[in-house]
Amino acid sequence: MQTIRIERTACPKEKPGKENPLTFGTIFTDHMFEVDYEEGKGWYDPRVVPYHKLELEPSSMVFHYGQEMFEGLKAYKTEEGKILLFRPDKNIERANRSNDRLCIPEIPEELFLEALKTVVSVDQDWIPTKPGTSLYIRPFVIATDPFLGVRPSHTYKFMIILSPVGAYYASGLDPVKIWIEDDYVRAVKGGIGEAKTGGNYVASLAAQVKAHEEGYSQVLWLDGVHRKYIEEVGAMNIFFKINGVVITPELNGSILPGVTRDSVLSLCRDWGIKVEERKISVDEIVAAARSGEMEECFGTGTAAVVSPVGELRLEDERMSIGGGKIGELTQRCYDTITGIQLGRLTGPEGWSVEVK
Numbered sequence: 553m554q555t556i557r558i559e560r561t562a563c564p565k566e567k568p569g570k571e572n573p574l575t576f577g578t579i580f581t582d583h584m585f586e587v588d589y590e591e592g593k594g595w596y597d598p599r600v601v602p603y604h605k606l607e608l609e610p611s612s613m614v615f616h617y618g619q620e621m622f623e624g625l626k627a628y629k630t631e632e633g634k635i636l637l638f639r640p641d642k643n644i645e646r647a648n649r650s651n652d653r654l655c656i657p658e659i660p661e662e663l664f665l666e667a668l669k670t671v672v673s674v675d676q677d678w679i680p681t682k683p684g685t686s687l688y689i690r691p692f693v694i695a696t697d698p699f700l701g702v703r704p705s706h707t708y709k710f711m712i713i714l715s716p717v718g719a720y721y722a723s724g725l726d727p728v729k730i731w732i733e734d735d736y737v738r739a740v741k742g743g744i745g746e747a748k749t750g751g752n753y754v755a756s757l758a759a760q761v762k763a764h765e766e767g768y769s770q771v772l773w774l775d776g777v778h779r780k781y782i783e784e785v786g787a788m789n790i791f792f793k794i795n796g797v798v799i800t801p802e803l804n805g806s807i808l809p810g811v812t813r814d815s816v817l818s819l820c821r822d823w824g825i826k827v828e829e830r831k832i833s834v835d836e837i838v839a840a841a842r843s844g845e846m847e848e849c850f851g852t853g854t855a856a857v858v859s860p861v862g863e864l865r866l867e868d869e870r871m872s873i874g875g876g877k878i879g880e881l882t883q884r885c886y887d888t889i890t891g892i893q894l895g896r897l898t899g900p901e902g903w904s905v906e907v908k
């Protein structure tokens with residue numbers, strides 16, 4: 553593997569003060585990782601360099617055709633001062649599945665992992681340690697050919713930036729209110745819903761704005777063909793607990809395969825809880841919420857880990873779930889996953905990867 557060159561900053565930035573609670577995604581560390589790609593040459597000159605502005609041609613293809621992939625994972629500092637990544641192999645695998653769908657060249661797994669470890673290690677003093685905080689890691693690739701015309705780019709830049717973060721929702725683990733969206737859709741099977749890419753997010757904005765205007769924090773997405781089956785909630789996967797059974801939509805080609813989703817499924821199975829990955833219709837959810845059989849509902853994703861849902865709104869009907877409190881299973885998933893991430897609990901083999 554190529555060695556990663558390190559160029560340290562001559563003027564380190566001031567780190568966020570201990571007094572102010574950290575927000576999400578507003579502060580960036582002193583360094584970043586960068587590697588370039590050229591057809592015929594492959595990925596070349598991997599380096600950790602001071603965090604800097606980019607200079608790109610306005611004609612760079614990413615600006616016009618959205619050829620872009622991103623990932624999201626976190627690093628934690630344990631009480632003993634070890635630095636842990638949570639299941640980075642899963643993000644690397646998914647990044648390359650997204651790349652494949654988006655006609656972006658594959659990133660060698662070994663280089664990807666080494667890049668994560670190196671940049672996190674260089675900026676390890678930026679990893680916050682207060683409860684609920686972590687270092688969010690954002691790897692992403694952009695198409696850089698200066699060209700107007702639709703085809704895959706011949707050149708790319710892969711970068712990793714880091715951001716010390718607090719709770720994703722300022723309200724912490726408070727249950728959120730969800731708007732069931734039956735007009736706009738996020739993705740359709742055959743499209744790019746399975747890939748982690750900006751295009752899926754811009755597709756979601758109009759519905760999010762509409763939900764916010766109505767006083768709801770996230771959108772519950774239905775499938776693009778029938779507007780009938782549950783897909784995801786905002787930018788998270790969704791779980792329901794109905795009559796003791798944990799149910800989540802099956803990966804159907806338009807749902808993003810979350811690492812947190814996979815972790816929750818695997819923990820529930822270990823705990824002997826009955827788990828189903830299947831189609832779930834909005835009618836089934838509404839009936840279970842109305843009858844009170846819906847015990848819990850929560851979203852899962854790296855940013856928030858789990859996010860309890862306290863209310864569902866469909867057209868004019870408001871359905872309350874769990875009496876506005878966080879459910880027992882939701883809390884157990886949160887405590888266990890964050891416990892493993894912080895090195896307080898031992899997770900399944902390979903879930904914690906140490907940065908030396």
Ligand SMILES: *Cc1c(COP(=O)(O)O)cnc(C)c1O
Pocket residue numbers: 624748752784786787788789808809810811812813852853854855
């Ligand atoms: C990233 C993402 C998720 C959550 O995936 P994690 O790997 O658990 O962070 C869910 N849905 C969408 C649309 C996403 O982009």
